[in-house]
Amino acid sequence: MKKSAHVKIVLVITLLALACTAVFLAERQQKDRWADKPPSAPREKKEQKAESKEEAAAKQPAVMEPDPFSAAEENRAASVVIESSIDNLAWTTAPAVTPLKGRKISLRVSGPADGIRWYQIYPETAKIYSNANLPWEQNPYQWKGFDRIQYHRTELTQFRNQSLIQPFEGNNPIPPKQLADKLKYHNTAAGTFFFQVRILKNGRIYRSAGIEDSDxxxxxxxxLRVCVRESDTYMGYLTSFFNVPGVFGSVTYQSVNYIGVDCADVLMAAYGK
Structure with missing residues (x-):
């Protein structure tokens, strides 16, 4: 009895194995037939909603218009003058204005133009410049020549093609993020701010004095320099030197024009205001 039972079990297992193999082979053949058969085209709907012109236009890739400034020839010499006004008072062509913090500052350019670009120029303040050897260097305080100050110019795109702007209205100009490591000590509330404008007219670009005019x-x-101060006190005038690069061994020309100052010159320059 035991032997016949074992034989039956073996037969059942064998039959199950054969059945599974047959099913597997049948499925494999079915898949092969479907793989050889080309895919059928989807049935088209009898009724399709008509596509509007707006929807069709939205599907078209956006076409970038060429920047007219990129193809125009630029005059090498600065020939445009930026005018400035404080609190809507008389306009001036002076290259520097020193308003109190909170005053309304307006800048403008006159005359016809096909395009206008406003820029802010940032001196690199993360670096300490030196015209003379530092106290801990060999031959301390010895003159070694003017250290080249680095500048960065960025367009104020929010004022594109505007002949009159108020750059300090609302939020003061903020340096772009890509310059954050080079402008670590930049102050947006008070200090010195430089501006430039480029005008497109009759296929040529005319500009005000700017980054090209550094030596x-x-x-x-x-x-154009806007020096915003906190108050009319001595300390207030010191705040107008925010954003001016530190230059060890600076000369009078640099300190009085807010180009660069060292710790002693800034005290004397602010006192002279």
Missing amino acids: NRGLSPKV
Whole structure:
């Protein structure tokens, strides 16, 4: 009895194995037939909603218009003058204005133009410049020549094609994030701010004094400078030197024009205001 029972079990297992194999082979053949058969095209709906012109236009790739400034020839010399006004009072062409913090500051350019671009120029303040050897260096305080100050210019895109702007209205100009490591000590509430404008007219670009006009001493005093101070006190005038690079061994030309100052010169320059 035991032997016959074992034989029956073996037969059942064998039959199950054969059945599973047959099912597997059948499924494999079915998949092969479907793989060889080309996919059938989806049935088209009898009724399709008509596509509107707006929907069709939205599907088209956006076309970037060329920047007219990129193809125009630029005059090398600065020929545009930026005018400034404080609290809507008389306009002036002076290259520097020193308003109190909170006053309304307006800048403008006159005359017809096909395009206008406003820029802010940032001196790199993360670096300490030195015209003379530092006290802990060999031959301390010895003059070694003007250290080249680095500048960065960025467009104020929110004022594109505007002939009159108020850059301090609302939020003061904030440096772009990509310059954060180079402008570590930049102050947006008070201090010195430089501006430039470029105008497109009849296929040529005309500009005000700007980053192109810097030399070994630094940015030209002809570049429009807005020096915002906290108050009319001595300490208030010191705040107008925020954003001015530190230059060890700075000269009078640099300190009085807010180009660069050292710890002693800034005290004397602010006192002279």
